[in-house]
Amino acid sequence: MNYKSIGLGLLCAAVSFGQFGGELRFCLRADPKTFDPLLVDDDNSEAVRYLTGGVLLHVNRVSQEFTPELAASWKVDLQGRRITFQLRHDVAFSDGTAFSSADVAYTITKLMDPKLHSPTADPFRSSNDMPQIATTAPDTVAITFGAPVSGLERLFDQVAIISSHSPKAVLGPFLVADYKPGVEVLLSRNPHYWKKDSAGRRLPYLDRIHLQIQENRDMELVKFRRGEVDLINSLDPEVFEQLSHQSPSMVADAGASLESEMMWFNQAAKSPLPAYKKAWFANQQFRRAVSEAIHREDIAKVVYKGHAKPSEGPISPANKFWVNAALKPHPYDIASALHRLEQEGFHRRGNVLYDRDGHAVEFSLATNAGNRSREQMAAMIQQDLQAIGIKVTVAALDFPSLIERMTQSFRYEACLLGLTNLDLDPSAQMNVWLSSAENHQWNPSEPTPATPWEAQIDRLMRAQASELNAAKRKQLFDQVQQIVWEQEPFLYLVDKNSLMAFSPLLRNVAPSAIQPRSYWNIDLLQKSTTLAGSR
Amino acid sequence: MKSVFGWMVLGLLLVLSLGSVLVPGASYAAQNREFTNAAPSLRFLLGTDDLGRDRLLRLLCATRISLLLAAAAALGTLLLAILAGGAAGYLGGWFDRSMMRAIDLMLSLPWLFLLIAARALLPLNVSPQISLIVTYFLLALLGWAAPARVVRAGVRSFRNSDFVLQARALGCPEVRVLWRHILPNLRPVLLAQFWTSIPIFILAEANLGFLGLSASEPFPTWGNLLRELQSPLMLRPESFAPVVAVVLTVLCFKLITPWGGSQV
Numbered sequence: 001m002n003y004k005s006i007g008l009g010l011l012c013a014a015v016s017f018g019q020f021g022g023e024l025r026f027c028l029r030a031d032p033k034t035f036d037p038l039l040v041d042d043d044n045s046e047a048v049r050y051l052t053g054g055v056l057l058h059v060n061r062v063s064q065e066f067t068p069e070l071a072a073s074w075k076v077d078l079q080g081r082r083i084t085f086q087l088r089h090d091v092a093f094s095d096g097t098a099f100s101s102a103d104v105a106y107t108i109t110k111l112m113d114p115k116l117h118s119p120t121a122d123p124f125r126s127s128n129d130m131p132q133i134a135t136t137a138p139d140t141v142a143i144t145f146g147a148p149v150s151g152l153e154r155l156f157d158q159v160a161i162i163s164s165h166s167p168k169a170v171l172g173p174f175l176v177a178d179y180k181p182g183v184e185v186l187l188s189r190n191p192h193y194w195k196k197d198s199a200g201r202r203l204p205y206l207d208r209i210h211l212q213i214q215e216n217r218d219m220e221l222v223k224f225r226r227g228e229v230d231l232i233n234s235l236d237p238e239v240f241e242q243l244s245h246q247s248p249s250m251v252a253d254a255g256a257s258l259e260s261e262m263m264w265f266n267q268a269a270k271s272p273l274p275a276y277k278k279a280w281f282a283n284q285q286f287r288r289a290v291s292e293a294i295h296r297e298d299i300a301k302v303v304y305k306g307h308a309k310p311s312e313g314p315i316s317p318a319n320k321f322w323v324n325a326a327l328k329p330h331p332y333d334i335a336s337a338l339h340r341l342e343q344e345g346f347h348r349r350g351n352v353l354y355d356r357d358g359h360a361v362e363f364s365l366a367t368n369a370g371n372r373s374r375e376q377m378a379a380m381i382q383q384d385l386q387a388i389g390i391k392v393t394v395a396a397l398d399f400p401s402l403i404e405r406m407t408q409s410f411r412y413e414a415c416l417l418g419l420t421n422l423d424l425d426p427s428a429q430m431n432v433w434l435s436s437a438e439n440h441q442w443n444p445s446e447p448t449p450a451t452p453w454e455a456q457i458d459r460l461m462r463a464q465a466s467e468l469n470a471a472k473r474k475q476l477f478d479q480v481q482q483i484v485w486e487q488e489p490f491l492y493l494v495d496k497n498s499l500m501a502f503s504p505l506l507r508n509v510a511p512s513a514i515q516p517r518s519y520w521n522i523d524l525l526q527k528s529t530t531l532a533g534s535r
Numbered sequence: 536m537k538s539v540f541g542w543m544v545l546g547l548l549l550v551l552s553l554g555s556v557l558v559p560g561a562s563y564a565a566q567n568r569e570f571t572n573a574a575p576s577l578r579f580l581l582g583t584d585d586l587g588r589d590r591l592l593r594l595l596c597a598t599r600i601s602l603l604l605a606a607a608a609a610l611g612t613l614l615l616a617i618l619a620g621g622a623a624g625y626l627g628g629w630f631d632r633s634m635m636r637a638i639d640l641m642l643s644l645p646w647l648f649l650l651i652a653a654r655a656l657l658p659l660n661v662s663p664q665i666s667l668i669v670t671y672f673l674l675a676l677l678g679w680a681a682p683a684r685v686v687r688a689g690v691r692s693f694r695n696s697d698f699v700l701q702a703r704a705l706g707c708p709e710v711r712v713l714w715r716h717i718l719p720n721l722r723p724v725l726l727a728q729f730w731t732s733i734p735i736f737i738l739a740e741a742n743l744g745f746l747g748l749s750a751s752e753p754f755p756t757w758g759n760l761l762r763e764l765q766s767p768l769m770l771r772p773e774s775f776a777p778v779v780a781v782v783l784t785v786l787c788f789k790l791i792t793p794w795g796g797s798q799v
Contacts, residue, residue, distance in 0.1 A: 369747035383753075393661070411659070
């Protein structure tokens with residue numbers, strides 16, 4: 001008898017039919033600040049919300065397409081002011097009470113209540129008016145906003161529907177069973193979860209989730225190695241490489257994430273910098289020259305051990321729909337950089353670059369102390385720019401001091417920091433690209449656009465925000481990306497890859513570049529008791 | 536015998552660190568990006584760091600800086616301590632009481648936070664070398680209180696001694712009494728304070744550097760080099776070289792300090 005064949009057959013059967021039971025264990029960096037899904041404002045609370053909350057529609061983290069959840073279908077009309085949901089019939093809360101349009105109305109009313117100060121509600125606030133909610137039937141709800149809301153559907157991916165009867169009842173695959181501050185959050189399977197697998201059995205497969213609160217990332221790694229946690233949602237490249245050497249099947253590189261590293265020059269009109277330095281930083285050719293003198297490939301290879309790619313522009317390729325695929329990373333080209341500088345009146349004497357007025361070109365590059373990757377990047381930029389005669393002084397500051405300089409006193413020359421786009425839609429970046437925005441970091445809160453290209457970006461961002469046709473919005477936002485690529489107010493350096501680790505006991509894992517990267521398909525994750533088979 | 540060993544090791548460290556400047560083409564900042572995290576070899580005796588920089592050259596540069604600047608800061612501290620403690624002990628009265636309260640205040644200050652705050656106020660385009668000198672200068676400014684208390688106690692013990700009374704009786708000015716008659720008798724105490732202060736300052740800089748708040752890239756200090764130990768799971772044997780250097784140096788200063796440097 002061929003026992004191997006029988007074993008393989010049983011395994012295949014187990015995978016295809018789904019294996020129920022088991023406890024998934026992973027770490028949160030800190031205690032969740034809230035268990036109220038409408039008040040979520042931090043990653044740890046968001047993890048609990050994601051695992052326990054039911055949403056009307058969902059963004060598939062791999063395909064990045066909308067998938068129906070509690071709403072079987074939906075329709076956006078009135079130029080983006082109204083969205084009508086047709087709800088599922090076979091859905092109940094975790095306490096067994098039926099889900100209906102009244103719960104959606106209750107959730108949205110509570111969410112938009114100004115007294116609640118819900119961060120989740122902010123993207124919905126296109127006007128000061130409260131939305132009008134019409135529940136025409138138990139399975140139909142229409143929400144009408146005072147002004148068009150661009151990308152309206154995607155916003156509902158973040159809104160967990162709460163019960164109008166019981167504050168503890170949830171619609172997600174799990175519910176909070178226990179919480180010990182500073183120690184753990186225990187989630188148990190929602191017995192009334194509406195989703196079923198292909199065999200008609202009620203999901204999720206897992207019985208419990210044990211979220212261990214562990215701030216120390218080294219301890220998290222130790223626990224993973226001991227088998228005390230089943231996944232690590234985000235890994236440093238060094239740790240990834242180390243785990244990869246030990247067991248390649250335990251790590252996953254999901255490719256470019258939505259996290260990128262960038263630097264920018266201080267162009268704020270109210271900064272106390274000398275006029276000649278302001279002139280350098282405002283000069284497009286100077287910024288382009290600096291950009292071309294930075295060896296992005298080396299940064300990706302040395303600092304991120306190859307788990308990053310030179311940035312192509314403001315949008316990472318992880319954002320499949322909105323990235324402008326025509327843009328390419330700025331090449332490393334010292335000759336071109338020097339040519340640009342010479343055209344602008346800069347000249348070299350010995351190993352030092354001078355401007356046309358004889359000022360030696362040097363600037364400080366501030367970054368946050370304690371972030372080794374950034375300090376390494378700063379040191380590499382320092383050496384790269386030395387090759388064209390620019391002296392860079394690296395200044396590692398504690399984070400509050402850095403933020404104070406960036407937002408209050410503007411006493412800095414250049415800054416190196418990271419950017420994470422949590423939302424795929426460009427409208428979520430209005431607070432960066434509009435010249436009047438506070439997070440328009442190179443020159444925040446401009447009363448009027450300081451340059452024609454910033455005025456053009458303002459026009460394009462407003463146009464895309466009021467456009468309902470996705471293809472036309474894409475065209476408009478492509479132009480924004482093109483301008484940013486040409487002008488380089490931000491010098492995008494690298495897009496970091498999404499690195500994770502999984503226990504070999506986990507099945508159905510589908511690593512994604514978008515949060516929550518490793519457990520976005522939580523209702524389908526299975527935990528085997530044997531190590532055989534593939535994921 | 537112990538102090539001889541201490542002197543020999545410290546001398547060797549100083550000679551090696553100063554001698555590394557003379558090696559042609561050697562640069563603690565040069566990045567060999569093709570040889571990152573290289574294991575020890577004939578070309579790189581202690582291997583290379585994350586950016587491909589020679590660990591040995593960086594360690595020797597950090598040793599040179601720490602030994603010289605910590606000694607300079609200790610000297611500065613001692614001068615302040617002599618001025619403050621000597622005056623308090625010799626003059627007595629309200630000045631002594633005021634100075635003692637000032638010393639108590641200085642000793643109760645959270646010096647680490649003061650240093651961090653002071654560093655944050657520095658202009659960003661200050662070179663790493665200058666910022667490190669400023670750091671040690673601040674350490675010297677903040678470190679005078681403990682030795683000043685010792686100096687005060689020593690001066691008070693000599694103030695009414697027979698030889699001081701005799702000098703006064705012969706018409707010797709007060710400043711001369713203090714400078715020529717009392718301070719020379721305090722020499723063992725002052726030397727002990729000097730040798731004790733050096734390792735304190737070395738460890739203080741190491742603390743700051745470990746937090747990423749000492750000299751910035753690419754300048755190496757012992758504190759900066761010790762930061763590699765923040766990821767204990769990624770360590771290699773050569774990562775411990777700065778630890779060995781710091782521990783050995785502090786130990787040697789303890790050995791050469793009269794009475795064993797009990798304050799360290």
